[in-house]
Amino acid sequence: MAGVVWDLGNVLIDWQPVVAVAAGVGEAEAHRFLAEFDFGAWNHACDAGRPWADALAELDRLHPQWSAHGHAYHRHFAAALSELPASVAVVRDLHAAGVPQCGLTNWSHELYHDHAAGRFDLLDLLDHVVVSGTERIAKPDPRIFRLAAERSGLAPEQLVFVDDKAGNVEAARAVGMTGLVFTDAPALRAELTTLGLLPR
Numbered sequence: 001m002a003g004v005v006w007d008l009g010n011v012l013i014d015w016q017p018v019v020a021v022a023a024g025v026g027e028a029e030a031h032r033f034l035a036e037f038d039f040g041a042w043n044h045a046c047d048a049g050r051p052w053a054d055a056l057a058e059l060d061r062l063h064p065q066w067s068a069h070g071h072a073y074h075r076h077f078a079a080a081l082s083e084l085p086a087s088v089a090v091v092r093d094l095h096a097a098g099v100p101q102c103g104l105t106n107w108s109h110e111l112y113h114d115h116a117a118g119r120f121d122l123l124d125l126l127d128h129v130v131v132s133g134t135e136r137i138a139k140p141d142p143r144i145f146r147l148a149a150e151r152s153g154l155a156p157e158q159l160v161f162v163d164d165k166a167g168n169v170e171a172a173r174a175v176g177m178t179g180l181v182f183t184d185a186p187a188l189r190a191e192l193t194t195l196g197l198l199p200r
Contacts, residue, residue: 024072049136086185
């Protein structure tokens with residue numbers, strides 16, 4: 001193995017949408033929104049390139065009972081994010097060891113550039129970040145894994161991909177990457193050490 005491709009959300013950066021929604025409508029309503037509305041599909045469309053203005057207009061038109069909740073998520077998005085220090089320490093150790101690293105994230109173009117780029121120092125340790133909303137391709141589409149490999153200058157077979165979602169890890173494996181499902185930083189550190197990317 002020669003390099004690592006990182007998912008960002010809930011691997012390096014904690015993402016808690018309930019916090020953003022609750023900032024606008026209260027915690028009980030935030031939990032109800034995330035339980036009863038198909039937030040995953042709605043948000044994924046933005047991760048795949050849909051502008052947030054269109055997403056919010058659709059919510060206003062088709063699901064007005066959730067309009068305040070969706071607008072709260074968008075307006076207070078920054079509150080949903082925080083760094084995961086133990087995982088970032090792994091990134092720093094890989095960087096110190098000279099291991100090439102990049103990001104591959106399902107994230108809307110607007111929210112990534114407004115609320116992550118420039119805020120989290122850990123991103124400066126990555127050679128580049130492939131953002132699904134910018135490319136208009138989202139995981140688990142195999143094309144975005146190939147794009148990350150191409151931009152890293154390494155073959156997929158030389159790369160380890162880390163993600164908290166098993167489906168994305170399986171998709172990475174299908175294009176030739178070594179895939180690791182993230183559970184916690186100590187387990188990940190042990191796996192990367194076994195693969196020879198971190199010193200014993």
